[in-house]
Amino acid sequence: MSQDPYELLGVSKSASADELRKAYRQLAKKLHPDLNPGNREAEEKFKAVGSAYDLLSDPEKRARFDRGEIDASGAERPPQNYYRDYAGDSAGRYQNDAGYADMMDDDILSGLFRRARANAGGRDLRYKLPVEFLDAVNGATNRVALPDGSTLDVAVPPGTRDGQILRLRGKGEPGMGGGKPGDALVEIEVKPHRFFTREGDDIHLSLPIGLAEAVLGGEVRVPTTTGAVAMKVPKGSSTGAVLRLKGKGAARPDGGRGDQYVNLKVALPDKIDPELEEFMANWAAGKIQNPRAGMEA
Structure with missing residues (x-):
């Protein structure tokens, strides 16, 4: 619970x-x-x-x-259960006014029941709607197919979460007589993105950077849910370093936005350049460094 x-x-x-x-x-x-x-x-x-x-x-x-x-x-x-819900031994008995005879002593009660049945509201209908990751973060209008072959346009608000239920007033089952129609309850299924993930209102991204960018630092282009932006990589950045892009996360109910966290991942070239290989072979300081210090059993 x-x-x-x-x-x-x-x-x-x-x-x-x-x-x-x-x-x-x-x-x-x-x-x-x-x-x-x-x-x-x-x-x-x-x-x-x-x-x-x-x-x-x-x-x-x-x-x-x-x-x-x-x-x-x-x-x-x-919904709460009513008297007719417990009438399993009298199938159909309470589907018309005669079935309520044991509860009515006069025409007033009978009239009340008839009016209640004539103005009964329609049932709520449930649907599931798959939504692209970026549409859920930024907001969009998506279309859900109904069982009768018709469609329903659903406005997905910015910042919508996986599993969130959107209520569309009056889009459910029609009511009886003057009764109001029910609502459509649309459960959102957010599809995974190929490189963005979401935690709360924050967006996370693993970003590969080159060896030169890691050692020397510099400005790189970083994808966000609203488009690429420039970000400075500090000199000497290692794999696992996390940089924050403030306000580049998902929309919040209060009108603000979360942040985007960029996890750096140093990527070597597919083919090592001979010049780089020669430099590393003769780099004395590199041979002294022990990045696994303190991990000995």
């Missing part, structure tokens, strides 16, 4: 939007994976705190959670 989002953020149910935002930012800074390398528990809580803030920072979702219509993950709660 998902933990209560108010408890996760450490706020009361009457907390204002500013109080929610302040609590989330404090926890996110404390639990961020970069500050807790290898701490699986902190990483899982970081994700849980992000999901809790996503839910409570959306006024509509927060109201629906407070009313018990959705759970902490944003999923619809099962």
Whole structure:
């Protein structure tokens, strides 16, 4: 069972939007994976705190959670069972007004039931929509195919997460009589990207750099989810060094964006140049260096 989002953020149910935002930012800074390398528990809580803030920072979702219509993950709660749901031994008995005869003593109750049935709302319908990684990060309009052969255009907001459910009002099953139609609940399935990954609102990228760029430093072009940008590589950079591009991550509910973290990976040429090979053979300082110092058993 998902933990209560108010408890996760450490706020009361009457907390204002500013109080929610302040609590989330404090926890996110404390639990961020970069500050807790290898701490699986902190990483899982970081994700849980992000999901809790996503839910409570959306006024509509927060109201629906407070009313018990959705759970902490944003999923619809099962509807309450009514008397007719327990009438399995009387198949079809409550499909018309006669079936309610044992519950009615006068015409007033009978009329109430007839009107309720005549104005029954339509059911919510569930769909799954595969979305490209960049469309989920930047926002897009995608089309979902319906069972009857028609299509439905779905506006995917910037920053949409894998597994997030979008509610399209009035796009579900038609109601009866004057009843309102149900809603379409669209679960997003974000496709993996060939070199970007996402953790919370941050984007991660492994970037190969040449030996000369690693030793001498310099400016390189780095792909981001919104286009390539220039980034300075410090002199003497090694594989595993991580550089941050501020504000180049996924969109946040508060209007900001996460960051992009670039993990450098030094790549040697496919074919070693004779001049480089000769230099390395005669490089005395290189022979003295022991990058595995301290790893002896």
